[in-house]
Amino acid sequence: MDFDAKEPTMAQPTDRETTLQDLKEEIARFTAKRDWQQFHSPKNLAMALVSEAAELMAHFRWAADGGDGAILADPVSVRAVRLEVADVLLLLAEFANVAGIDMSQAVAEKMAINEDRYSVEKSRGTSQKYDRL
Ligand SMILES: [Mg+2]
Missing domain, CATH: 1.10.287.1080 (MazG-like)
Structure with missing residues (x-):
């Protein structure tokens, strides 16, 4: 190095x-x-x-x-x-x-999608992809 x-x-x-x-x-x-x-x-x-x-x-x-x-x-x-x-x-x-x-807008858009895909109730403690929850 x-x-x-x-x-x-x-x-x-x-x-x-x-x-x-x-x-x-x-x-x-x-x-x-x-x-x-x-x-x-x-x-x-x-x-x-x-x-x-x-x-x-x-x-x-x-x-x-x-x-x-x-x-x-x-x-x-x-x-x-x-x-x-x-x-x-x-x-x-x-x-x-x-x-x-706009990176911040992209993150906000994606986090809204993630919040929907990975509800806390279904995803807590599991690494399953959203389509398997
Ligand atoms: Mg490098």
Whole structure:
């Protein structure tokens, strides 16, 4: 790995201070400065997003437990996982930019669907898919 296991500094904004719009604008600025919009088709971004999600998953491949033991107890691994989370989030934000999707509205729409599909009465304590409840 080409980085050490530094923790984020206190100067960096946290989830409490950063909005989804902030993230969308940050990745849009980064992209525009490099003239990368030409590469950011929805197809390319969706493929990049899945690739980065696979990089996140790869950290947990072969973990004997759920991954919270060996992986998330190791500071070097934690930082690597944190950076993959950032990759996934930034690519998702850029996908939303390109596709014209308001992420908060999409989440609200989907959560309403999930609330309907997974009523607490039917889904509590089970991992069954909604069509099997
Ligand atoms: Mg990555």
